[in-house]
Amino acid sequence: MMEVAMDTNKIDEIINKHQNEASSLIQILLEIQRENHWLPKEALQRVSQRLNVPLSRIQHIVTFYKAFSLIPRGRHEIHICMGTACHVRGAPRVLDTVQDLIGIKPGETDMDLKFSLETVNCLGCCALGPVMEVDGKYHGKIEPAEIEGVLKNYD
Numbered sequence: 001m002m003e004v005a006m007d008t009n010k011i012d013e014i015i016n017k018h019q020n021e022a023s024s025l026i027q028i029l030l031e032i033q034r035e036n037h038w039l040p041k042e043a044l045q046r047v048s049q050r051l052n053v054p055l056s057r058i059q060h061i062v063t064f065y066k067a068f069s070l071i072p073r074g075r076h077e078i079h080i081c082m083g084t085a086c087h088v089r090g091a092p093r094v095l096d097t098v099q100d101l102i103g104i105k106p107g108e109t110d111m112d113l114k115f116s117l118e119t120v121n122c123l124g125c126c127a128l129g130p131v132m133e134v135d136g137k138y139h140g141k142i143e144p145a146e147i148e149g150v151l152k153n154y155d
Helices: 008-017 022-036 041-051 055-064 084-088 091-102 144-151
Strands: 076-081 115-120 132-134 137-139
Touching (some): 022 055, 076 091, 091 115
Antiparallel strands (some): 132 137
16 A cells, blocks of 8 residues: 655645644644545654644544544545444444445555545434445435445545
8 A cells, every 4th residue: 555645835734824823733633634534644743843742742632532543544434323223224234235345344444545434333313324424425224235326426
């Protein structure tokens, strides 16, 4: 898998937008991740330098919050709800189908960095179960037969 280093200019642009404020650290990290889909070590070092925040503090923050990823993530994030309402309405079959189609298990990213797959305990729309969410778009009452068609819309 080829890891592409993030453009330092882009990191600086994000930091400048926040006036080099250490109080904006989490927001800056979220924007870098939104841009890059993960937080490479070089990006964390650059933020540490520019904001004058110890790298150890940044490491603590990015390992504490589940929103951050220190490994390359896919361009598209798939979340399958495994909460009770979704589970009883067929979420395990939905998960099996997604795994078969994209060839990865929950917590993994495919080799092309196209998809990352996660299971979640609840997406907050239990009446629509089973629910698959891709990049923030909810697909409720999804049937295994519909999944391939949905995933084809993501390049």
